Amino acid sequence: MRRRHLLALAPTAALAACTAPGGDSGTDPATDGSNDSGGSSDDGTGSSAGKDPSDDPTTDPTPEPTAAELLLEELEPRELAGQLVMVGIPAGTEIPRDVLEEHHAGGIFLLQVWESADEVDATVAAAQEGSRSDLPPLIAVDQEGGQVRMLRGDAARKTPSAETLGRDGTDAVAEAYTSIGEDLAARGIQVAFSPVADVVDPALGDDNAPVGALGRGFGTDPEQVGECVAAAVEALDGQGVAATLKHFPGLGRVRENTDFSAEGIEDPVTGPDDPFLDSFTAGIDAGAQLVMMSSAIYPQLEEGVPAMFSRAAIQDLLRDQLGFTGLVVTDDIGAAKAVADVPVAERATRPLAAGGDVVITADASLTGQLVDALEEWAAQDPANEERVKESALRVLTLKEQLGLLTS
Structure with missing residues (x-):
């Protein structure tokens, strides 16, 4: 496996960036001379006064x-906000015109x-045509294999379920x-909403509705x-x-599917030191973006707080403890029963306040309200403005890494 620093924010643009766990700079004050008052300069005078730092060949x-x-x-406030929303487009429908042209959604x-x-192909082309030419959209799809394959027929080949592949x-x-x-690359799709990294509790098995079943x-x-x-x-x-x-x-430890139920979706076991987090760590180390x-x-x-709205889950655990610097997206906040009682505006802003970046809605009609x-x-x-810019930069950086932006 290889470790990649994902979407790392450059010093000039790290608006509210997180630090990696430990904060070790890799130097020891006792040995690197930083606390040595008796050090001398290269000119033998004991002083560096008047020197131009650019003369130092070691200065980057x-x-x-x-x-x-x-x-x-260059982006206007609404364009920045729009980059933080990804919108679901059902099969057999067209992208509502306002999603991209008025609300500047970051992707579909x-x-x-x-x-x-x-x-x-027609939908991907429409998404590109409806966006600013220099700000193309991210295109994503749930393509896990088995039952969860949104592309079928001549759009993509059949692949086994994760359960079968795991065996x-x-x-x-x-x-x-x-x-x-x-198959995704051939269709102009840059993001797979996969793989599932959830570890199914063996005591639940098929009674774990969202994954095991x-x-x-x-x-x-x-x-x-x-x-x-x-x-x-890596594949x-x-x-x-x-x-x-x-x-x-x-x-892997909840009984009900959060898409269809607001009950039975509590996991009383998973905490900061849980071994069930190891599969996510492995994916981060492998380069998941x-x-x-x-x-x-x-x-x-x-x-009492859904993980997508929880600073303890996103900022403290995922970012600070596990060191993930990439793009954090929500599960569906548009049609999912788990968050149906949360006001629409809060579904947009609470993930950002918790350290997340992008909200995903399966209900395209909510796009304007979210933006x-x-x-x-x-x-x-x-502070909120800087938080939005930080997340927008992560979106744009991912787009650049995927070859969507020109330098």
Whole structure:
């Protein structure tokens, strides 16, 4: 496995960036001379006064701004807010015109089952045409294999479920996810909402409705699941497709599916030191560029708060403890029963306040309300504005890494 520093924010643009765990600079004050008052300069005078730092060949020049950083400075407040929303487009429908042209959504994802490559291609083209030419959208799809394959027919090949792949081993995982990556790349889709990194509690098995019952998990052992997750991430990356680990910090211990129920979605066990987190760590180490937050509740992290709204889950655990610097997205906040009682505006702003980046809605009609809420929230406080810019930069940086932005 390889460790990548994902979407790291350059010093000139790190608006509210998180620090990695430990904060060790790798130097020892006792040995690096930083506390040595008796040190002498190169000119033998004991003073460095009057020296131009640029004369020091060891001084790094200020790095050139990236395409993402340059574009960030050009965007209007509504465009910044819009980049933090991804909108679901059901099969057989068209992208509502206002989603991209008025609300500047950062991307779309394909909902339901698409069996025609031509229809997928037409939708991808429409998304590109509806966006600013220098600000193309991210295109994503749930493509896990097994029952969860939104692209079928001549749009994508059939691949086994994660449950089957987990039994067959990492070579089988790599083969399946290579084909998934090839199929998505061929359709102009840059983001896979997969793999599932949840470890299914063996005591629940098929009674775990969101994962176990659908064969979506690689297994019940965190180490084995982690190896499969890493193989999937690396296979997708090899095809130029960004992987999304889901559903952090894990849905393997809940009984009900958060898409369809607001009850039975509490996991009383998962906490900061839980071994079930190891599969997510393996995916991060393998280079996953996105993590999708669960809408279940984890009292060991934050009582009564869905993980996608929890600072303890996103900032403290995922970012600070596990060191993830990439794009954090929500599970569906549009049609999911788990958050149906939360006001729409709060569904947009609470993930940002908790350290997340992008909200995902399966209900395209909510796009305007979500973008309105984010734009208004940013205008209320300079700290909120910086938080929106930080997340927008992560979105733009991912787009740049995927070859969507020109320098």
